Amino acid sequence: MVTTRGRLGADDSTERGGSWEFDGADGVVLFVHGLGADPESARDQAYTARLGLAAATGAAEASDAPPVIGYSWASDVDWGPAKRTADANAVPLADWLAAWADGDGRPVHLFAHSLGARVAGGTLRELADRGRTDALASASLFGGAIPDESVAGDGRYGSAIGAVGAPVFNFHSRNDRVLGWAYRASDRTRAVGHGGIPDSATAPAGYADVDVTDSVADHYSYVEPGDGCLPRAVDRLGIG
Secondary structure (H helix, E strand, O other): OEEOOOOOOOOOOOEEOOOOOOOOOOOEEEEEOOOOOOHHHHHHHHHHHHHHHHHHHOOOOHHHOOOEEEEEOOOOOOHHHHHHHHHHOHHHHHHHHHHHHHHOOOOEEEEEEOOHHHHHHHHHHHHHHHOOOOOOOEEEEEOOOOEHHHHOOOOOOHHHHHHOOOOEEEEEOOOOHHHHHHHHHHHOOOEHHHHOOOOOOOOOOOEEEEEOOOOOOOOOOOOOOOOOOHHHHHHHHOOO
């Protein structure tokens, strides 16, 4: 795990925890959770993503799947403060990715669930501003709780998506009632994780919508083993 809980604003905002045993891996997945996750839930969600990757890649054991690093941030607060905290995590996550690229160098595939998409979007902007097109191999949004127009070419994250040099996949489901109802009521926008980019918008280079309504039944199933959409992500990302 990598965490910024209680560390935002410090000289080194991220802290590494747990045992990292993936010396033989060709690359890693960095999983960013969404709203309402305490430290234990953040670990559980990252492990679920690894189980999902094991199932999607046909690995016999979770330990044979692509390794998953969980990114834990203080999202277990109300909606407004959580959005502000998500924005504040863009710099430390960009710092960590740049340090990984300079030190380890193996490809990093960023997986962001729900409000984690706001962390991811801000991080893409930060990386683009720094010219760090080497820091990510790809970024995937699963049930992204950000406005649908924010990923358009002229949207909040559009220019960064086009500049960062990594493909960005948006896995969205019409069955996601959390985004279709609760998110829309609280944020007064349509979520990109519910219906994708608006038909009237122009997508930036490198961006692709992936409709997974037929395989994702709710907001919490995107990376579940057997029930989610990770097989489609694996196919597109070429990991396994």
